[in-house]
Amino acid sequence: MKIFSDMTALMTGMWITWKHIFRRPVTIQYPEQRRQPYPRYRARIVLTRDPEGGERCVACQLCSAACPVDCISMQPAEGDGGRRYAEWFRINFARCIFCGLCAEACPTLAIQMTPDYEICTRDIMNLIYEKEDLLIDGCGKSADYNFYRHAGIAVTQPRGNGAEELPPVDVRGLMP
Amino acid sequence: MSYDPIDITLIGAKIALVFFVILTLAAYLVFAERKVLAWIQDRKGPNRVGPFGLLQPLADLIKLLTKEDFRPIGADKWLFYLAPAMAAIPAIMIFAVIPFGAPLTVFGHSVELQISDLNVGLLLFLALSSIAVYGVALGGWASNSKYALLGSIRGLAQLISYELSMGLSLVPVVMLARSFRLSDIVAAQSGCWFIVYQPLAFIIFLISIAAECKRIPFDLPEAEGELVAGFHTEYSGMRFGLFFVGEYINIIVLGGLAATFFLGGWHGPWLPPVIWFSGKVLAFAFLFIWMRGTLPRLRYDQLMHFGWKILTPLALVNILVTGWWLVLRG
Amino acid sequence: METYLFYILAVVTVIGTILAITEKHPVHAIVHLVTSFFSLAAIFFLLAAPLIAMFEVIIYAGAVMVLFMFVIMMLDPGRTDQAGRPGLRQWLLPAILGVIILVSIGVLAAGYVTAPHTSSAITVREFAVTLFRKYGVAIEIISMQLLFAVVGALYLGRRRAP
Numbered sequence: 001m002k003i004f005s006d007m008t009a010l011m012t013g014m015w016i017t018w019k020h021i022f023r024r025p026v027t028i029q030y031p032e033q034r035r036q037p038y039p040r041y042r043a044r045i046v047l048t049r050d051p052e053g054g055e056r057c058v059a060c061q062l063c064s065a066a067c068p069v070d071c072i073s074m075q076p077a078e079g080d081g082g083r084r085y086a087e088w089f090r091i092n093f094a095r096c097i098f099c100g101l102c103a104e105a106c107p108t109l110a111i112q113m114t115p116d117y118e119i120c121t122r123d124i125m126n127l128i129y130e131k132e133d134l135l136i137d138g139c140g141k142s143a144d145y146n147f148y149r150h151a152g153i154a155v156t157q158p159r160g161n162g163a164e165e166l167p168p169v170d171v172r173g174l175m176p
Numbered sequence: 177m178s179y180d181p182i183d184i185t186l187i188g189a190k191i192a193l194v195f196f197v198i199l200t201l202a203a204y205l206v207f208a209e210r211k212v213l214a215w216i217q218d219r220k221g222p223n224r225v226g227p228f229g230l231l232q233p234l235a236d237l238i239k240l241l242t243k244e245d246f247r248p249i250g251a252d253k254w255l256f257y258l259a260p261a262m263a264a265i266p267a268i269m270i271f272a273v274i275p276f277g278a279p280l281t282v283f284g285h286s287v288e289l290q291i292s293d294l295n296v297g298l299l300l301f302l303a304l305s306s307i308a309v310y311g312v313a314l315g316g317w318a319s320n321s322k323y324a325l326l327g328s329i330r331g332l333a334q335l336i337s338y339e340l341s342m343g344l345s346l347v348p349v350v351m352l353a354r355s356f357r358l359s360d361i362v363a364a365q366s367g368c369w370f371i372v373y374q375p376l377a378f379i380i381f382l383i384s385i386a387a388e389c390k391r392i393p394f395d396l397p398e399a400e401g402e403l404v405a406g407f408h409t410e411y412s413g414m415r416f417g418l419f420f421v422g423e424y425i426n427i428i429v430l431g432g433l434a435a436t437f438f439l440g441g442w443h444g445p446w447l448p449p450v451i452w453f454s455g456k457v458l459a460f461a462f463l464f465i466w467m468r469g470t471l472p473r474l475r476y477d478q479l480m481h482f483g484w485k486i487l488t489p490l491a492l493v494n495i496l497v498t499g500w501w502l503v504l505r506g
Numbered sequence: 507m508e509t510y511l512f513y514i515l516a517v518v519t520v521i522g523t524i525l526a527i528t529e530k531h532p533v534h535a536i537v538h539l540v541t542s543f544f545s546l547a548a549i550f551f552l553l554a555a556p557l558i559a560m561f562e563v564i565i566y567a568g569a570v571m572v573l574f575m576f577v578i579m580m581l582d583p584g585r586t587d588q589a590g591r592p593g594l595r596q597w598l599l600p601a602i603l604g605v606i607i608l609v610s611i612g613v614l615a616a617g618y619v620t621a622p623h624t625s626s627a628i629t630v631r632e633f634a635v636t637l638f639r640k641y642g643v644a645i646e647i648i649s650m651q652l653l654f655a656v657v658g659a660l661y662l663g664r665r666r667a668p
């Protein structure tokens with residue numbers, strides 16, 4: 001009989017919801033009870049320093065290029081010995097979607113995501129973070145990594161003179 | 177007719193009491209619904225305003241009162257303003273005939289805990305419940321909005337489908353009690369509740385009142401998923417609040433009627449009658465909330481089919497069987 | 507007290523009916539008609555016929571008018587406020603019928619004898635006995651007619667083979 005199977009189905013549904021009334025709620029009461037995110041949680045972005053205390057960022061613009069919403073901008077500059085750094089570095093968190101592509105793109109592990117998700121504010125201009133807001137004193141993840149120990153600072157020989165390196169292409173010479 | 181000042185005062189006091197209790201209960205039913213639904217969904221529900229969120233209805237009321245009273249362009253002004261009242265007033269008027277406790281004796285006067293013991297009380301309920309649909313229909317039509325109009329058409333079609341079976345399911349009750357008077361119906365159940373004799377009529381009535389107060393699984397007129405909010409899409413502020421509160425008053429009143437017709441009204445052992453009555457009403461309210469947390473919404477044609485082709489014939493057969501039974505028993 | 511109530515309700519009924527006839531918009535006309543039915547029901551109640559009062563509301567205001575409204579909402583009546591009023595030729599026949607009714611009411615009122623005042627309301631039992639014993643055959647004939655109507659509606663609404 002179809003009617004009996006239908007009624008059984010109704011009763012089963014009612015029984016399941018009845019059981020759920022007495023279950024412990026899964027709600028986390030946010031301001032009082034805070035959830036500890038995992039270390040790899042993607043929230044507020046920081047700029048880290050190398051183990052010797054210098055800035056890791058070399059202002060290569062890769063993060064800016066990888067950013068799908070174009071919220072990262074910077075001005076590269078060269079210090080003594082050809083050491084590149086960012087003159088200013090700006091992330092607009094009002095636009096940032098916390099996708100983590102910038103951290104993946106960064107060759108020097110300078111730009112990193114942190115689990116700090118509480119960056120809400122009433123004034124949208126407070127969400128524009130300058131370099132001094134972004135730069136932290138620690139090394140973040142991969143604490144012992146130092147890019148310049150692997151690569152060196154200055155370009156030691158002219159381009160095209162390497163062992164298996166072709167001479168650089170003159171892009172203007174390719175004009176028709 | 178003689179008008180004894182004490183009688184008039186008592187009637188006034190009863191009306192004031194019923195108004196106060198029903199409106200408060202309706203407000204807290206909204207809160208209870210949010211809480212129970214939250215528990216069903218493994219959440220906590222409103223718990224910020226006051227201890228355990230108990231002042232939430234007050235906060236909702238203040239919010240509704242201070243909101244903008246908006247009227248869409250092209251709306252029919254008078255009907256638009258009239259409709260919420262037409263939805264809420266019949267619902268609360270039905271309570272006038274429900275006996276909610278055993279008669280008391282105050283200052284030497286015997287006071288029935290019932291505002292008006294009308295000899296056609298059951299018919300008054302049917303009349304007012306069919307009038308209540310005008311609030312839905314006119315509100316939706318006057319809003320000059322397609323969702324609201326669709327909602328009110330559905331409301332009308334729904335009323336035509338379930339009202340017949342609701343009326344017919346009450347005929348066996350009248351046959352058993354031999355009266356339309358609600359106090360007689362309650363008195364006839366002092367021995368055995370009618371749900372024992374009439375389980376089928378009770379189920380039909382339960383399904384019909386779920387449709388009457390526009391609750392899931394029969395909430396077609398307001399179907400949030402399809403029609404935004406159905407007939408009250410364009411309403412805001414306290415006019416929306418009137419529709420909303422009217423719906424919950426309807427739950428209380430229909431729960432009280434179901435208790436009166438099938439569960440023996442205020443009859444019950446050990447506890448005071450008023451407690452029994454309110455316990456039964458709240459049990460029905462909980463059942464409706466529980467059903468809302470469980471069941472999906474029916475389709476438009478499914479409801480019509482169910483009402484006309486299943487419930488109405490079943491109710492007619494039930495009347496026939498009850499008649500035979502009464503004749504055979506003598 | 508009852509007399510004043512009766513006159514107020516009578517005025518409401520008459521005005522509601524007149525508005526229902528003259529109103530061009532069908533939904534407004536229905537609202538006026540429902541108001542009229544409601545006050546008519548209250549008059550029946552004052553005349554110690556509560557059962558009739560309730561049936562007036564249930565059947566006319568609750569069922570018939572709801573069906574009317576359903577149909578009006580389903581079939582958009584369009585710009586009804588631009589519709590013209592009926593001309594003299596359409597008014598003629600209703601006017602003659604109205605005059606006949608008015609005259610007969612006048613004749614009846616002229617030979618009016620005060621009816622014995624029934625102090626108690628007509629009970630449901632008396633009503634039922636009158637309806638099903640005294641006029642039982644008429645009720646059965648009407649119900650047969652309704653059955654024919656139902657069968658006819660089923661025939662019209664049957665699913666035709668494509």
